[in-house]
Amino acid sequence: MSRSMVMLGAVWMLAAAGLGAISLISVEQEIALGREANAQVQREVPSLQERTVLGYVRDIGARLVARSQGEAYPYSFHVADYRELNAFALPGGPVWIHRGLLEAATRESQVAAVLAHEIAHISERHAADQASKSLIANLGLGLLGAILGNGTSATTTRMAAGLLANGVFLKFSRDDEREADRVGMALMARAGWDSRGMIELLEILEREAARNPGQVATFLSTHPSPEDRIARLRASDGHGGTRDSGRFRDVRARLRRLPPASSMSRN
Numbered sequence: 600m601s602r603s604m605v606m607l608g609a610v611w612m613l614a615a616a617g618l619g620a621i622s623l624i625s626v627e628q629e630i631a632l633g634r635e636a637n638a639q640v641q642r643e644v645p646s647l648q649e650r651t652v653l654g655y656v657r658d659i660g661a662r663l664v665a666r667s668q669g670e671a672y673p674y675s676f677h678v679a680d681y682r683e684l685n686a687f688a689l690p691g692g693p694v695w696i697h698r699g700l701l702e703a704a705t706r707e708s709q710v711a712a713v714l715a716h717e718i719a720h721i722s723e724r725h726a727a728d729q730a731s732k733s734l735i736a737n738l739g740l741g742l743l744g745a746i747l748g749n750g751t752s753a754t755t756t757r758m759a760a761g762l763l764a765n766g767v768f769l770k771f772s773r774d775d776e777r778e779a780d781r782v783g784m785a786l787m788a789r790a791g792w793d794s795r796g797m798i799e800l801l802e803i804l805e806r807e808a809a810r811n812p813g814q815v816a817t818f819l820s821t822h823p824s825p826e827d828r829i830a831r832l833r834a835s836d837g838h839g840g841t842r843d844s845g846r847f848r849d850v851r852a853r854l855r856r857l858p859p860a861s862s863m864s865r866n
């Protein structure tokens with residue numbers, strides 16, 4: 600029996616045993632997959648390069664990463680020049696926040712909340728779990744043997760493209776979302792922000808969903824309802840950290856002077 604067939608059998612046994620989140624991907628493979636997926640996203644998504652805004656997002660991200668738990672992933676932070684309110688994480692480090700979400704936030708702690716939630720998806724290896732499950736479902740494509748065995752960089756690129764095209768990294772389970780909320784909220788508090796920012800942000804998304812559903816359609820299709828998330832977080836909200844900053848207000852003023860963001864639907 601070939602090596603990949605042995606592995607195939609092992610995976611079926613794990614799957615049959617009903618184990619939920621099976622990460623068959625090593626941290627190194629996860630980082631390589633995320634790097635490839637991010638290169639593709641950078642080719643397809645207009646990224647905002649304005650230095651004040653990008654520097655600000657990267658600094659908030661770095662403060663959170665310094666207090667995050669889990670593997671020392673090579674985290675990176677990017678701003679998509681889209682007006683829709685959304686954010687997403689790729690395996691092994693890349694985090695994207697849409698400009699629309701930065702513009703909708705009214706306090707710095709809300710921006711920290713978005714980034715902390717996405718960092719938690721990465722540190723808890725949700726994307727690696729998603730990739731493992733997808734690969735199990737696609738055994739016919741022979742991807743699993745490749746990723747477990749001697750996958751070349753061309754294989755990694757192909758797999759990253761396939762997983763990305765199928766939205767594997769962009770939609771997590773409800774349990775993963777709850778965990779990212781919980782872990783993210785604790786993280787932002789450790790890093791010095793008032794964790795009520797997480798709830799405030801969800802309230803903004805809820806209001807926006809009622810007022811202008813098109814702007815949050817992608818977000819709502821990939822996350823549990825804000826109402827459900829708020830109810831769960833209320834019990835654990837923490838006070839006392841930073842809520843706002845002059846730098847955040849400068850960033851908002853800067854964003855207002857830039858040409859308007861593009862719409863996802865026109866890409």
Ligand SMILES: [Zn+2]
Pocket residue numbers: 716720771776779822
């Ligand atoms: Zn999420």
